[in-house]
Amino acid sequence: MEDEELKQKEQKEAEKQKKK
Structure with a gap:
Protein backbone atom coordinates (compact mmCIF):
# COMPACT_ATOMS: atom_id res chain seq x y z
CA MET A 1 0.00 0.00 0.00
CA GLU A 2 2.88 2.31 -0.66
CA ASP A 3 1.14 3.46 -3.80
CA GLU A 4 -1.19 5.66 -1.79
CA GLU A 5 1.67 7.25 0.11
CA LEU A 6 3.59 7.79 -3.10
CA LYS A 19 2.79 27.36 -6.22
CA LYS A 20 6.23 28.23 -7.51
Missing part, protein backbone atom coordinates in the same frame (compact mmCIF):
# COMPACT_ATOMS: atom_id res chain seq x y z
CA LYS A 7 0.55 9.41 -4.69
CA GLN A 8 0.17 11.75 -1.75
CA LYS A 9 3.85 12.66 -1.86
CA GLU A 10 3.62 13.34 -5.58
CA GLN A 11 0.54 15.49 -5.12
CA LYS A 12 2.24 17.49 -2.40
CA GLU A 13 5.28 18.03 -4.63
CA ALA A 14 3.10 18.99 -7.58
CA GLU A 15 1.32 21.54 -5.44
CA LYS A 16 4.64 22.95 -4.28
CA GLN A 17 5.84 23.26 -7.89
CA LYS A 18 2.53 24.76 -8.97
Whole structure:
Protein backbone atom coordinates (compact mmCIF):
# COMPACT_ATOMS: atom_id res chain seq x y z
CA MET A 1 0.00 0.00 0.00
CA GLU A 2 2.88 2.31 -0.66
CA ASP A 3 1.14 3.46 -3.80
CA GLU A 4 -1.19 5.66 -1.79
CA GLU A 5 1.67 7.25 0.11
CA LEU A 6 3.59 7.79 -3.10
CA LYS A 7 0.55 9.41 -4.69
CA GLN A 8 0.17 11.75 -1.75
CA LYS A 9 3.85 12.66 -1.86
CA GLU A 10 3.62 13.34 -5.58
CA GLN A 11 0.54 15.49 -5.12
CA LYS A 12 2.24 17.49 -2.40
CA GLU A 13 5.28 18.03 -4.63
CA ALA A 14 3.10 18.99 -7.58
CA GLU A 15 1.32 21.54 -5.44
CA LYS A 16 4.64 22.95 -4.28
CA GLN A 17 5.84 23.26 -7.89
CA LYS A 18 2.53 24.76 -8.97
CA LYS A 19 2.79 27.36 -6.22
CA LYS A 20 6.23 28.23 -7.51
